[in-house]
Amino acid sequence: MSLLQVENVGVRFGGLQALQAVDLAVQEGEIFGLLGPNGAGKTTLFNVVSGLTAASSGSVRWRGAAIDGLSSHRIARLGIARTFQNLRLFNSLSCLDNVLVGLHQHGRQPPLAALLQTPTFRRRESQLRQQALELLSLFGLDTAAHQNAANLSYGDRRRLEMARALASRPQLLLLDEPAAGMNPSEKDDLKNLIRRVRDEFALTVLIIEHHVPLMLGLCDRLAVLNFGQRIALGSPDQVRHDPAVIEAYLGGTP
Template identity: 50%
Template sequence: MALLEVKNLGISFGGLRAVDEFSITIEKGQLYGLIGPNGAGKTTIFNMLTGVYKPTDGTIVLDGKNITGKNTIEINRAGIARTFQNIRLFKDMTVLDNVKVALHNHYKYSTFTGVFRLPRYFKLEKAMDAKALELLKVFELDDKASLLASGLPYGDQRKLEIARALATQPKLLLLDEPAAGMNPNETAELMDTIRFVRDNFDMTVLLIEHDMSLVSGICEKLSVLNFGQLLCEGKTAEVLKNPEVITAYLGE
């Protein structure tokens, strides 16, 4: 069953057509890749899927619900979370608090309750601490919960960003170049992490990536974007052998 259905999505910035008639269907539980040369429009598509940009035309349907044109908060609550190519953690907050920030969508108390430290405040804070530590343990970061996020090694910062995204309880996780800046060992570990997240959190994953070892090693299907348009799509091994993809993306 399709979790995400995007049809004829497009956006223009002034006279520039950045994305044109882009369509994609992603099944529940799928590991799906979106690849293409720099400037092809991949991040622009992520920005439309998450409400940063409003599409000029086309539709976005998540789990049967039309979310086209919704804002970022509404789309996150509908079930889409993302990470970024350039890690966006709260560097001066602890590892634990970075995850707790994302939990506030599901553990709510009033400003009055928080300011006056009423019993509900302590009850929910305790529950959030437990849930955050549970997520951090999945990524082997629970022993670093009290450290500042800025003090984590690069690979652990990537893991923390994924843990924070999962704290919003999404249906679809968007990963924007998660292997950027990683060495081969870190990339291999990241692949294991993504598989674990898919299998243990009932998650569907769409990722943008330039690291072909990660793409070929983890993605079940691919869509290739070039100059804002869909070049081809299909099973990963077949797409990566496509002469048009090799010419446009690999530069051969």
């Protein structure tokens, strides 16, 4: 059984067919990439999987069970977390507090315990802060723990959003253009970091990225979308040499 199964999914916005009969299956433990030109439907597919956009047709299955129609927060509780193409951080909060927000669903305590500041409450809060600091350290942000998110560089804000998503302890992590705004050295570091995160946290990763060399060097398998349709699926080597991909995405012939 696939961890995530997208079956014949279509999305229509008025007269625009954003996705058309898209099929793909993501296996547990793999890094699966989505490639395609701007407007190909990649983020729309992420939105369907994470519950932000309803599919017009088809279905999405998580561990064999349909999750169509579930709200985004219910899907998140199933173990699916994501980052966004347009950053959605709490800019007025510190980096530490941004990650603590991600840990919140695992640290709920009775309101009375919080009001009375019971020993159990204080001990749990200390544990969560330590976990948040460890995540910040993993992403190289421990020295910025008490800085506001708005004061970080663009690349660091990207990493902070990944740390916050990871704080929810997902089984599937959706990364929407995590390398945007990064220089070549930062992209290479990111590739290694994603692999490390996958291995250390026993994650499955579904990633959208425009940087083709990064994707070919990172992903176990890739699907390529163009005008809302899947035009290729396979290993990096298969996708690299697919004539339809070269024509649609790379703008040329083999």
